[in-house]
Amino acid sequence: QSALTQPASVSRSPGQSITISCTGTSSDVGSYNLVSWYRQHPGKAPKLMLYEVNKRPSGVSNRFSGSKSGNTASLTISGLQAEDEADYYCCSYAGSGTPFGGGTKLTVL
Protein backbone atom coordinates (compact mmCIF):
# COMPACT_ATOMS: atom_id res chain seq x y z
CA GLN A 1 0.00 0.00 0.00
CA SER A 2 1.33 3.42 -0.93
CA ALA A 3 0.26 6.70 0.54
CA LEU A 4 -2.22 8.66 -1.53
CA THR A 5 -0.94 11.85 -3.19
CA GLN A 6 -2.22 15.27 -2.17
CA PRO A 7 -0.88 18.77 -2.84
CA ALA A 8 1.24 19.92 0.08
CA SER A 9 -0.43 23.28 0.43
CA VAL A 10 -3.11 25.51 -1.04
CA SER A 11 -4.38 28.98 -0.21
CA ARG A 12 -7.46 31.03 -0.96
CA SER A 13 -9.24 34.09 0.32
CA PRO A 14 -12.35 33.98 2.51
CA GLY A 15 -15.52 33.39 0.51
CA GLN A 16 -13.75 31.62 -2.32
CA SER A 17 -13.88 27.92 -3.15
CA ILE A 18 -11.08 25.38 -3.16
CA THR A 19 -10.72 21.85 -4.49
CA ILE A 20 -8.15 19.51 -2.99
CA SER A 21 -7.17 16.44 -4.96
CA CYS A 22 -6.26 12.98 -3.70
CA THR A 23 -4.63 10.70 -6.25
CA GLY A 24 -4.32 6.99 -5.75
CA THR A 25 -4.23 3.96 -8.00
CA SER A 26 -6.54 1.40 -9.52
CA SER A 27 -5.95 -0.66 -6.36
CA ASP A 28 -7.47 1.87 -3.99
CA VAL A 29 -9.28 5.08 -5.05
CA GLY A 30 -9.99 3.76 -8.52
CA SER A 31 -11.55 0.50 -7.35
CA TYR A 32 -13.75 1.53 -4.45
CA ASN A 33 -16.16 4.34 -3.60
CA LEU A 34 -14.67 4.32 -0.12
CA VAL A 35 -12.80 7.60 0.12
CA SER A 36 -13.02 9.68 3.27
CA TRP A 37 -11.76 13.15 4.13
CA TYR A 38 -10.58 14.54 7.46
CA ARG A 39 -9.91 18.04 8.76
CA GLN A 40 -7.30 18.54 11.46
CA HIS A 41 -6.64 21.73 13.36
CA PRO A 42 -3.27 22.12 15.14
CA GLY A 43 -3.02 20.01 18.26
CA LYS A 44 -6.40 18.39 17.69
CA ALA A 45 -7.58 14.98 16.56
CA PRO A 46 -8.74 14.66 12.94
CA LYS A 47 -12.44 15.14 12.27
CA LEU A 48 -14.39 13.20 9.66
CA MET A 49 -15.76 15.57 7.00
CA LEU A 50 -16.82 13.18 4.21
CA TYR A 51 -17.10 9.41 3.80
CA GLU A 52 -17.88 7.12 0.89
CA VAL A 53 -16.64 9.85 -1.48
CA ASN A 54 -19.43 12.38 -1.00
CA LYS A 55 -21.48 11.66 2.12
CA ARG A 56 -21.48 14.14 4.97
CA PRO A 57 -21.75 13.06 8.60
CA SER A 58 -24.38 14.75 10.68
CA GLY A 59 -23.27 18.24 11.65
CA VAL A 60 -20.84 18.82 8.78
CA SER A 61 -21.63 21.88 6.70
CA ASN A 62 -22.97 21.45 3.17
CA ARG A 63 -20.10 23.71 2.07
CA PHE A 64 -18.10 20.46 1.97
CA SER A 65 -18.60 18.17 -1.01
CA GLY A 66 -16.72 15.30 -2.60
CA SER A 67 -16.33 13.62 -5.94
CA LYS A 68 -14.24 10.99 -7.68
CA SER A 69 -13.02 10.42 -11.21
CA GLY A 70 -10.84 7.45 -12.02
CA ASN A 71 -8.01 7.21 -9.53
CA THR A 72 -8.49 10.75 -8.18
CA ALA A 73 -10.88 11.89 -5.48
CA SER A 74 -11.55 15.54 -4.70
CA LEU A 75 -12.75 17.58 -1.76
CA THR A 76 -14.39 20.92 -2.52
CA ILE A 77 -14.98 23.57 0.10
CA SER A 78 -17.15 26.50 -0.91
CA GLY A 79 -17.51 29.83 0.83
CA LEU A 80 -14.20 29.49 2.67
CA GLN A 81 -14.19 30.65 6.27
CA ALA A 82 -11.35 31.26 8.71
CA GLU A 83 -12.22 28.05 10.57
CA ASP A 84 -11.50 26.06 7.41
CA GLU A 85 -7.79 26.83 7.75
CA ALA A 86 -6.41 23.41 8.70
CA ASP A 87 -4.74 20.29 7.39
CA TYR A 88 -6.87 18.00 5.25
CA TYR A 89 -6.28 14.29 4.73
CA CYS A 90 -7.89 11.79 2.40
CA CYS A 91 -8.11 8.08 3.10
CA SER A 92 -9.15 5.19 0.88
CA TYR A 93 -9.94 1.54 1.27
CA ALA A 94 -7.31 -0.50 -0.59
CA GLY A 95 -8.44 -4.09 -0.28
CA SER A 96 -6.38 -5.00 2.75
CA GLY A 97 -5.87 -1.66 4.40
CA THR A 98 -6.73 2.00 4.46
CA PRO A 99 -3.82 4.28 3.50
CA PHE A 100 -3.98 8.04 4.06
CA GLY A 101 -2.86 10.84 1.82
CA GLY A 102 0.13 12.95 2.82
CA GLY A 103 -2.11 15.85 3.81
CA THR A 104 -2.80 19.32 2.42
CA LYS A 105 -2.34 22.49 4.43
CA LEU A 106 -5.12 24.93 3.58
CA THR A 107 -4.44 28.57 4.32
CA VAL A 108 -7.34 31.01 4.26
CA LEU A 109 -5.69 34.36 3.62
Next chain:
Amino acid sequence: QVQLQESGPGLVKPSETLSLTCTVSGYSISSGYYWGWIRQPPGKGLQWIGTIYHNGSTYYNPSLKSRVTMSVDTSKNQFSLKLSSVTAADTAVYYCARDYDFSGWFDPWGQGTLVTVSS
Protein backbone atom coordinates in the same frame (compact mmCIF):
# COMPACT_ATOMS: atom_id res chain seq x y z
CA GLN B 1 -22.41 9.19 22.27
CA VAL B 2 -19.41 7.03 21.52
CA GLN B 3 -16.14 8.20 23.05
CA LEU B 4 -12.63 6.74 22.87
CA GLN B 5 -9.66 7.36 25.16
CA GLU B 6 -6.09 6.22 24.64
CA SER B 7 -3.87 5.32 27.58
CA GLY B 8 -0.34 4.02 28.07
CA PRO B 9 3.25 5.07 28.75
CA GLY B 10 4.37 8.32 27.19
CA LEU B 11 8.01 7.23 27.05
CA VAL B 12 9.38 3.96 25.69
CA LYS B 13 13.02 2.94 25.35
CA PRO B 14 14.46 1.95 21.96
CA SER B 15 14.12 -1.78 21.15
CA GLU B 16 11.32 -2.19 23.69
CA THR B 17 7.60 -2.72 23.07
CA LEU B 18 5.10 0.13 22.91
CA SER B 19 1.76 -0.79 24.50
CA LEU B 20 -1.40 1.29 24.31
CA THR B 21 -5.01 0.70 25.24
CA CYS B 22 -8.13 2.36 23.91
CA THR B 23 -11.15 2.43 26.21
CA VAL B 24 -14.52 2.80 24.50
CA SER B 25 -17.53 4.33 26.24
CA GLY B 26 -21.07 4.77 25.00
CA TYR B 27 -20.98 1.63 22.87
CA SER B 28 -20.29 -2.04 23.49
CA ILE B 29 -17.41 -3.29 21.34
CA SER B 30 -18.94 -6.78 21.33
CA SER B 31 -21.93 -5.38 19.42
CA GLY B 32 -19.88 -4.91 16.27
CA TYR B 33 -17.86 -2.46 14.19
CA TYR B 34 -14.17 -2.36 13.49
CA TRP B 35 -11.68 -0.41 15.62
CA GLY B 36 -8.45 1.15 14.41
CA TRP B 37 -5.14 2.68 15.37
CA ILE B 38 -3.61 5.61 13.47
CA ARG B 39 -0.42 7.50 14.29
CA GLN B 40 1.07 10.87 13.40
CA PRO B 41 4.78 11.63 13.85
CA PRO B 42 5.47 15.22 14.96
CA GLY B 43 4.91 17.59 12.06
CA LYS B 44 3.99 14.78 9.67
CA GLY B 45 0.91 13.12 8.23
CA LEU B 46 -1.39 10.34 9.37
CA GLN B 47 -0.43 6.69 9.05
CA TRP B 48 -2.89 3.83 9.41
CA ILE B 49 -1.42 1.18 11.73
CA GLY B 50 -4.12 -1.46 11.80
CA THR B 51 -7.75 -2.37 12.41
CA ILE B 52 -9.38 -5.04 14.55
CA TYR B 53 -12.90 -6.44 14.35
CA HIS B 54 -14.89 -7.11 17.50
CA ASN B 55 -14.35 -10.84 17.01
CA GLY B 56 -10.59 -10.39 17.04
CA SER B 57 -9.86 -10.48 13.30
CA THR B 58 -6.97 -8.17 12.51
CA TYR B 59 -5.70 -6.19 9.53
CA TYR B 60 -2.28 -4.53 9.65
CA ASN B 61 -0.37 -2.01 7.59
CA PRO B 62 2.10 -4.12 5.59
CA SER B 63 4.96 -1.78 6.48
CA LEU B 64 4.41 -2.41 10.21
CA LYS B 65 2.92 -5.89 10.16
CA SER B 66 6.00 -7.69 11.47
CA ARG B 67 5.98 -5.57 14.63
CA VAL B 68 2.27 -4.97 15.32
CA THR B 69 -0.15 -6.94 17.45
CA MET B 70 -3.70 -5.79 18.15
CA SER B 71 -6.18 -7.39 20.52
CA VAL B 72 -9.64 -6.76 21.90
CA ASP B 73 -11.00 -7.26 25.42
CA THR B 74 -14.78 -7.12 25.23
CA SER B 75 -15.15 -7.60 29.00
CA LYS B 76 -13.35 -4.30 29.57
CA ASN B 77 -14.67 -2.69 26.37
CA GLN B 78 -11.11 -2.02 25.30
CA PHE B 79 -8.81 -2.77 22.39
CA SER B 80 -5.04 -2.62 22.46
CA LEU B 81 -1.94 -2.04 20.36
CA LYS B 82 1.53 -3.48 20.80
CA LEU B 83 4.42 -2.33 18.61
CA SER B 84 7.67 -4.16 19.17
CA SER B 85 11.32 -3.21 18.60
CA VAL B 86 10.56 0.50 18.56
CA THR B 87 12.98 3.16 17.33
CA ALA B 88 12.92 6.95 17.34
CA ALA B 89 10.95 6.76 14.09
CA ASP B 90 8.01 5.37 16.07
CA THR B 91 7.73 8.58 18.09
CA ALA B 92 4.26 9.89 17.29
CA VAL B 93 0.81 10.81 18.53
CA TYR B 94 -1.17 7.60 18.52
CA TYR B 95 -4.93 7.78 17.93
CA CYS B 96 -7.60 5.15 18.29
CA ALA B 97 -10.84 5.43 16.34
CA ARG B 98 -13.93 3.49 15.31
CA ASP B 99 -13.47 2.19 11.77
CA TYR B 100 -16.89 1.72 10.11
CA ASP B 101 -16.91 -1.38 7.93
CA PHE B 102 -13.10 -1.37 7.62
CA SER B 103 -13.43 1.24 4.90
CA GLY B 104 -11.23 4.10 6.07
CA TRP B 105 -14.27 5.80 7.59
CA PHE B 106 -12.89 6.65 11.05
CA ASP B 107 -15.30 8.29 13.46
CA PRO B 108 -15.09 9.19 16.26
CA TRP B 109 -11.44 9.54 17.25
CA GLY B 110 -9.76 9.59 20.62
CA GLN B 111 -7.86 12.70 21.61
CA GLY B 112 -4.53 11.01 20.91
CA THR B 113 -1.54 10.25 23.10
CA LEU B 114 2.08 11.20 22.44
CA VAL B 115 4.55 8.35 22.71
CA THR B 116 8.22 9.27 22.64
CA VAL B 117 10.89 6.66 21.98
CA SER B 118 14.06 7.66 23.76
CA SER B 119 16.62 6.23 26.14
